Each structure stands twice: as structure tokens, then as C-alpha cells.
Amino acid sequence: MGIAATEKRSIGAFIWDYLTTVDHKKIGILYILGGGFFFLLGGLEAMVIRIQLIEPNNDFVSAQTFNEMLTMHGTTMIFLAAMPIIIGLMNVAMPLQIGARDVAFPFLNALGFWLFMFGGILLNLSWFLGGAPDAGWTSYASLAMDSPGHGVDFYISGLQIAGAGTLMGGINFIATIVNMRGPGMTYLRMPMFAWATLITSILILFAFPALTINLFLLMFDRMFDTAFFNVNLGGNQVIYQHLFWIFGHPEVYILILPVFGIFSDVFSTFSKKRLFGYTAMVFATMLIAFLGFMVWAHHMFTVGLGPVANAIFAVGTMAIAVPTGIKIFNWLATMWGGNITINAAMHWALGFIPSFTIGGMTGVMLGSAVADYQYHDTYFVVAHFHYVIIGGTVFGIFAGLHYWWPKMFGKILNETLGKITFWLFFIGFHLTFMIQHFLGLMGMPRRYWVFLEGRELDLGNFISTIGAFFMAAGVIVFLYNIIHTAIKGEQAGADPWDGRTLEWSIASPPPYYNFEQLPLTRGLDPLWIEKTEGNGKIVPGEPLGDVHMPNGSILPFLMSFGFFVAGLGFIYQVDHWLGYIALYGGMAFAIGCMIVRSLKDDHGYYIPKEELEEALVEREAD
Amino acid sequence: MSIDHSLFPETMPSNPERATLEGKNKFMGLWFFLGGETVLFACLFGIYIALKNSTAGGPSSTDLFGLELVFFMTVLLLSSSLTSVYAMYHMRNNDFKKMMLWLGITGLLGIGFLACEIYEFAHYIIDYDFTFRSSAFGSAFYALVGFHGGHVIFGISWLIVLMIRNARRGLNLYNAPKFNTFSLYWHFIDVVWVFVFTVVYLMGMVS
Amino acid sequence: MKRLLGKTKLLFLLSFIVLLLAGCGQENLTALIPKGYGADSSFYLIVLTTIVMTFVFLAVIIIYSIVLIRFRKKKGREDYIPKQVEGNKTLETVWTIIPIILVLIMAVPTVLATFDLADASDADEHINIHVTGKQFWWHFDYEKEQIHTSQDLYIPVNTKVYLHVKSDDVLHSFWIPSLHGKIDANPENVNTIFIEAWEEGVYQGLCAELCGLSHSLMDFKVIVVSEEDYDQWVQDMQSVNVDDESLDAVAQDGKALFEENNCMNCHAIGSPADYAPGRVPVGPDLTNFGNRDKFAGVLEPTKENLVEWLINNEELKPGNHMKNMDLTEDEAGKIAEYLMQLKHSDVTPESVKD
Secondary structure, eight states, X not given: OOGGGGTTSOHHHHHHHHHHOOOHHHHHHHHHHHHHHHHHHHHXXXXXXXXXXXXXXXXXXXXXXXXXXXXXXXXXXXXXXXXXXXXXXXXXXXXXXXTOSSXXXXXXXXXXXXXXXXXXXXXXXXXXXXXXXXXXXXXXXHHHHHOOSSHHHHHHHHHHHHHHHHHHHHHHHHHHHHHOOOTTOOGGGSOHXXXXXHHHHHHHHHHHHHHHHHHHXXXXXHHHOOOSSOGGGTOOHHHHHHHHHHHHHHHHHHHHHHHHHHHHHHHHHHHTSOOTTHHHHHHHHHHHHHHHTTOGGGGOGGGOOOHHHHHHHHHHHHHTHHHHHHHHHHHHHHHTTSOBOOOHHHXXXXXXXXXXXXXXXXXXXXXXXXXXXXXXXXXXXXXXXXXXXIXXXXXXXXXXXXXXXXXXXXXXXXXXXXXXXXXXXXXXXXHHHHHHHHHHHTTOBSSOSOOOTTSSOHHHHHHHHHHHHXXXXXXXXXXXXXXXXXXXXXXXXXXXXXXXXXXXXXXXXXXXXXXXXXXXXXXXXXXXXXXXXXXXXXXXXXXXXXXXXXXXXXXXXXXXXXXXXXXHHHHHTTTOHHHHHHHHXXXXXXXXXXXXXXXXXXXXXXXXXXXXXXXXXXXXXX | OOOOTTOXXXXXXXXXXXXXXXXXXXXXXXXXXXXXXXXXXXXXXXXXXXXXXXXXXXXXXXXXXXXXXXXXXXXXXXXXXXXXXXXXXXXXXXXXXXXXXXXXXXXXXXXHHHHHHHHHHHHHHHHHOOOTTTOHHHHHHHHHHHHHHHXXXXXXXXXXXXXXXXXTXXXXXXXXXXXXXXHHHHHHHXXXXXXXXXXXXXXXXHO | OHHHHHHTHHHHXXXXXXXXXXXXXXXXXXXXSOOBHHHHHHHHHHHHXXXXXXXXXXXXXXXXXXXXXHSBOOTTOTTOOOOOOOOOHHHHHHHHHHHHHHHHHHHHHHHHHHHHHHOOTTGGGSEEXXXXXXXXXXXXXXXXXXXXXXXXXXXXXXXXXXXXXXXXXXXXXXXXXXXXXXEEEOSSSOEEEEEOBSSOEEEEEEEOSOOSTTGGGOOEEEEEEOHHHHHHHHHHHHTOOTTOTXXXXXXXXXXXXXXXXXXXXXXXXXXXXXXXXXXOOSSOOOTTGGGOSSBTTTBOOOHHHHHHHHHHHHHHSTTOOOOOOOOOHHHHHHHHHHXXXXXXXXXXXXXXXX
């Protein structure tokens, strides 16, 4: 991966380059690497959970360890694996797709990544410092306040830091799409993935502050004895649940909408057809996002909000099925009449349709409030959201990785290995989670450390665990595929898939300035238009001239490190005065970095016209 | 795309804060950031409204609040918003000195507001023994008003850094967007205060 | 509701058979064999939504299969460029309208059932029981009957029983899958539901909200008995005599030890005269301990288990709040004997099972 490009540079310079980079493509790769690392970690945690539940009354791990595992599995997978990998893909592909040379806030973009990374590391340090958080990924207030030790404090600090990073990433994407689309790239000519990025970023922007506040309140209750959730002083933990889901439900769409974008691009590319009902798809996405903010209380049907609230939120939830259905049928219609190439990326996309449809079906079923009284907090729900998050998000990530891997690294991931990964993972996934629907209704609540003998839950749990091993095997094959491809992978040209959008009009991997001349977009699928109506080459939308680029900076890394130390200090200030030193020291360091950033003018630099001319000539010669 | 940051004052465009792509991005980014901040404060307001009667036997809003000081604080902060408008007006006329003057006044008014708020909190704590540990109402009150106060502190620090850094170099296309984003942020803080004043103090006096 | 139920009886029957074949889980635990009003309402909606959704799934799968078979890249036409269709108004309208209709089909019964289950207007005329969840057990306080019990909830068959659920520490969720869906036990407010069991028997109850280490061991039992048996049980419980002379010598020693170790500071072995409304003991009420179906939620009530529990409860139920009393095995044995002889009624889980 990319290492070939550094032949002549030392490893030190290579690392320094990545530590200081503000290039969206490199930041994207960093996001994918970081997210991938946490994905493996979260997967290990999942395996521990499944092994513990392979037989009744098992004692593979203790109750405490089990609660830590389930908490960290959920938290890691959502905040540190799925979302960062998706943001990574957005970073890699979105600016190229809209014909931009860069993102709006390259510095902020880098800062967002490092905050996420240090937040994730801080959270996971808890394993070594007295135990991980154990109150579930939702960390509901009453139990979280009751949890001894520092586990939950790590959860709070880690997520607060990582969350700030995500928020920055979101703002960056919105400003990029609003201000920096290339010439001719109107909103309704953007690829679906760019649309998904825009809408997802808006969701991030409006959802994450609720989490920030919630974590803040929980932190104060735990550390400074405030009374937000302390019932004896008039507090109310239902507020925590509301705020958590006001964030948490849009979060589900933050995870799923981007992969809808990926699948739209993949389906249309490999069917050789324009996306069916593009405008409807855009508005369906918007509608899903909008409704996503209106239905949070369907996670709380059993809280006792009363029949009026339950009924309203039930109907609202079911309504989301309509735009989602539109999308599914539009994808099918995109393929209808097409010339479908079934390669590895397409395997994931095709696997997604039935899997996600099941997840969507159970979602509507869960929306029926009275039925939810039975489903709620059982393995039925576990099955449902894994069908959505794995069958949707993870499949989408794999499809996206296969699709854009050549653009990122210049090599195509091995197709055969990719298909093996898919089948192992796909079979394992359905083995693991299909049966869990029934387990839930048969009386197995979620987050159960043990289930008892003689309750007819044995077989289902056993099958589920076997399935998990298949999934693990699939992931291992994928890791092997990455190494295999890096060593002897097939070199990819600029346009290995006969693509339709702008990212396929430039070299693989793209030059650091993306486009010598910003491309002119003449319609939806601009490259396809040029292929069928023009000479196959994108027409430049500006004269050749000097190109302005931002300078790299180590400050994002240092700043995030400062916040990391401060977060650590914050956790320990209740025990020891050294904590205060770390807290104030880290804070001062981070703020110092901010002041340096703000006092030191950074005008960036210019790539001279001549250099670009040379590159153009070289490209013509190829 | 190429920008000459050393533009002479005579050639300064009429909207220097949005004349460059960087400027436009900053402007747009800040608006969206404020969108996120709105959600943040909306959550805090929601919590406050939900918990304002949960006094757990401690002092309630009618026991605590007096309008005189809060009214004075409101006047201070709202006029600071006005002075920052003046500053931006002078920026667009390319009058650096007057802009700095009005920004300075803005900062002083902000500091005055903060001093009053600190006095107010001290008064509650000392005279009423009303802290953020007293009751859920106390926690929610200090969280909401304190969060706003924290934003004011951040705004003032931002302004000071900005003024010191640019004190000697005049206005250009590089720093104009920075002044403008600050002023937007400052307006936002004022708007939030109007809601704090209404929801916390006015409604608190009534109930 | 009733009319709708009648119409879908056939569908019920069909799906029921299918589910039976797939395995429905253990009777009196599974939500798939509803035996009470609430569980039945839920089950009806589960079946209805499953049928509607299966219809959608089939539509998707049929189109999907046709697409895969017909439009796969074929030999000889690798370079075929399909027509670039923008969309189709009629088709898109169809697959917007049909889901809306399907959603309405599901939404109307959902709303009706939601209001139906939340109706508590006749609570005064029925049995009212205050349920309290604690880490990791449940307490039941019969309001009119003035009875305290823990872990085993006795109710009469075919009768509405109102449960007022709250928590004494962290969030719990009260769930009897075969009788009624979940209701959260919140620390700040009381949630009211009614249950109505249609068949006598011992039903499994569970905690469904992560509440700490022994969340998965926070079981309880609902013992549904005939109306006469219920009245008998209430009478027995109201006339409990703490100084019961029926204890044997070992049990008498155990009783002395129980008092010596101040066990009653946490565990009430109640005489009805002590009844205090709303009181929740620190530990489970042991009045009718000898008749418990299980103890500590999940353990068989044998002397062996009980001795082990008294000496080493942390291992059996991690995170529970029972103090270690530093008992010898002999002492524990005597206390166990005493507790197991606390049988104050002939209406027991065993008698219901027979």
C-alpha cells in the first residue's frame, strides 16, 4: 500500500509526511487504517461475546469482563470503526467526485482525524488502566453513575474527544460541497456518494452536539456530584435516554446513508447504466435524514412515555420505510436492463440488497410500538441492527474499499480473494444473526452474560457462534488480500472499472493537487458523458495556472495529543493531584498549539504552472 | 483561485470577508458550526425546562432571581452586539482604526457582562448556598447559564488574540474573514442570551 | 381488536404452525406462544407486520432474481451498452404509493393496540401490585391485600392485575414474555401496566435492561393460580405467624442464628401486622421462602445450594448486594433448614404445575 511511492524516502520522512499531512486523500487513508484497526479490535470483542454464549451457563469470561466486552464492542464498532472508515472513504472520493482540488478546511480535516485517533486510543487505554466501561454502548445514566472504577470516565472522555473530531469532519465536508464544487458541477449533477456525504455531514452537525451535552452532564454527575440524573435531588435519567437517542437515531443514518451512496455508484458503474430515478434518490435520502430526527423515541417505547408519544413515534418510524423502499426499488431498476459485471465490489452490493431488506423489514416491525414491547432489548433487536449495520454499512464499506482501492493505491484488490471473503462473511453473517431474531422472541434479552440451561436457547446460540467464526475467517482472508495485493497486485490504470464519475478521469493514485485544471462537468456522470458524447476526456473548466495548496502541519497531531493528555488527567483528577497536572498541562499545550496556529500566518504555497504543464504532457503521452 | 494577500487598501473589494475562497469557506463553516451550537444550546434549554421545578427543597427560581442585574447584563451584551456591527461596518469601509476601536469596545462590554455574571453566581452561592450540587434545578441552571458564560469567555479570548495579532498590520484579505467570523460568533452568543434571559429569568420570575 | 382478530385467525393458525416447526422456544418463557392479553396483542402485531413485510421481501427478491439472471453480462455481448434510462414516473409512483398503503395497514392496528394497552381507567376495581426492581431481584407489594413477597408473583387466572413498576436503584425492565411485553422500571417514576393470564402455570420473568453484573440472573416467576387458590394464598399470607411452632429443632437453631446475625435487618420474614405500604426491604422478603420456585432468581431451592449461597454468594450471583456473613458451613446449614421450612401456604409453584 502506497509504500512503493516512498522508495527513495526514508521511513522517517514517510511517517512525518503522514503525521503532518493535510491532503484529504492521505487523511482518508489514515482514517481507513485507524478505523480498520479498531474494526479488528471490535471484532475480537465480538468473538469473546459469542464464545461466552456458545453454551448455557458458560464461564469463558466473568460477568464484569463480559459487560466490558459488550460495551466496548458496540462503542468501538460504531464510533471508532464504521464511522471513521466511512469518513475515510468520503475523504478519499468525495472531493475528487465533485471536481475539487482540496477540501474547505484541510487543517481542520487533519485535526478531526487526530482527535478521533487519540479519542479512540484513550477509550481503549481503559483496558489496561483498571477496566473498560461496562454500562453498554448507550451508557444509560443510572447504571453509568453506579459503575465503579474509571471505565465509564474513559468512555466519556474518549468519546468527547473523538466526537469533536467527527463534528469538525462534518463541517469540513459541508463547506467543501457547498463552496468548492468544480465548474459545471451543480448540486443535481453530484454523484450519489457526494450527496450522501453532504446529508450525512448535516446529520453529524445536528446530532453530535446532543451527545456532547449528554456526555458532559454524565461526566459532571459522576465526577462533581451534580444532580442531572440523581433522582434524590430531583434529577431525571429519562432525559439522558432522550438526549442519547436524539443523537443516537440520526447516528444510525450517519452510518447507513453514506453506504447508500456507495452502492448507488457501484450499481450504476457495474450495470453500465445511469442511476435510475436520480432525483427521487436524492430526495429520498433527504427525507430519510429528516425523518431520522423525528423518531428517536422508538428506542424508548418501554420507558413509559404514554400512548400518545408511543403512537406518534411508531407511525413516524414506519414512514421511514417509504423512502427506503424507493431506494431499494430504484437500485433494482438501475440494474434492470443493464449489463451487469459481477466482480468483488458488486458481490458486496448484491449481497446488500437481500440482507439490508431484511434489516429494514425488522425495522418496520420494531416500529410497531406494541410489538416492540416484546422485541425491545432482546436478541431480536440485536439481530435487527446487525442486519442494518453489517448488512448495510459493513457490506458497503467492503464494496467501497474494493471499488476505490485502485484509486487510493493504484492496485486492484485481488478479485478471487475478495469473492472468498464475501462468501465466508455473507454466510457467517446470516448464520450468526438470522437465528437471533428467534432467540430474542424465545426469551433471550440482549446483554445477557449467561443464558440458562433448559430454555431451548442452546441450539440457536450455538449456531450463532459458529457463524461468527465464519465472519472472522472472512476478515482474515481480506487482510491477507491487502498484503497480497500490496506485494503482487495488478496495477490499475486511471479507470479500471469503466467509471462514470470524475475520480476515474485522473491518475491512480491521483496527484496531490488532484486536477491540473478543474474539470468541466456537463451533466450527471460527467466522465460517461465524455465517453459517449465526447472523446472520453474531461474538458478542462479553467485555464492552466498556478495552483494554491495548503501547507502541511504537525499542529493537528500535537493539539490532539494535548487533548488526549488532558482527557487522561481529567479522569484521574478525582484520585490524585497529578491528574490536575496532566489536565491543565494537556489543556495548556493544546490551547498553546491553537494560539500558534492562530498567530502564525499560513498562506499556503503555489504549484507553478510549469510543473502542471509537465504533468499534463506526461499524462498525454501515456 | 490565486489570491494576493498583500492587496493594497485602495483595491480592497467591498466585501473583503468573502472575497477569497478561504473567506467564503470560513463564512460558510462558521454558519454551520453555529447550527451545531444551536442544537447544543437547544439541548441545554430542554434540560433546564425539564428540571427547573426539581429544586429538591432548595431555593427555587422565584427565590433567587432579581431582574435589575440581569437587565443590566442584557443591555451590556446587546450593545456589544451593536458595537461589533459598527466594527464590521468600518471593516467594509476599510477603516482599520475605527474597526479596532469598536472591537475594543465590544470586548470591554463583554468583560463587563462576564463580571456581572461572576458576581451573580457568587451571590447565589454565598447568600443562598445555591450551587450546582444543590438540586437538579441548580445543576441545570449553572449548566445552561455557565455554558453561555463559557462561550462569552471564549469569544473574548478569541477577540483579544485577534486584535493583538493584527494590531500593527492593518486590514487585508487574509485577516478580514477572521474578524468577520468573530463578529458572527459574537452575534450568536447575544441571540442565545436573549433566550436565556427569557426562558431562565423572565419565565423564572413568573412561575 | 376482537373483530380484526377473528378475520386473521386463519393466518394466525398458518403462521403458528410454521413457527412451531421452526421451534418456538420453551413454553411459559417464549413470546411466540402468548398466554396473556398483552403478549397476545403484541403477537398479533408481530404476525401482521411479519406477513406484510414478507410480502415486500418477496417482491424485492423476485425482481432481484430476474435482474441477476437476465441482465448479467453474457458471452458475446461484453461491450453491450445499455440504454441510459433516467427514470420512470409511473413506476416510481407505484413503489411510493404501495409502501404508503402497507404502512397504513400496519400503523392503524398499532395505534389502536398502543392505546388499548395503556388504558388504566379501571385500575381501582382490580388487584394492584407495586413492583420494585432492585439489583438483582424483584419485590412485590399487594396494595389492597397488604402482602409483601419477593421473586414469586402470585396472580389469579383470567383476571386483570395492575402492576405499578419502579426501580429502587438503576434502570431495570420488567418482562414476562408469555404474558406481557416489557415495561421499564425507572428510578424516578412509576409505570403502570396490566397483565391478564389466560392459563394457570408458572411463568418465567426476566430483566431486560442492562442493570449490572448479574443482569442475566435477575429472574422472577409469575405463578398463575385459579381464583380459589389465589384467595387461599392471600388468606394464608395474611395470617402468617412468625413464631410458627411447626419448625423442627434444627430450624429453630437456624432461626436463632438468623436473628443473631441480624439477617432481618435486610430480609423481612413478615408478620402481616408489620405491613407497611410502599416499604421495600434491603434484601428479598423471605416470608414464603420455602415455597419459592427458585431462589436468587436462578438457583434450585436445595439445601446444598442455599448453604453455598450463604457462604459464597458472590460467585453464584456476581455484584449482588448481600453481605458476606462469615458463616460456618454448619451455621449456614441450620439457617438454610430454617428458611426452607418457611412454607406458609399450600398454594405453591409445585401445586400449580401438577
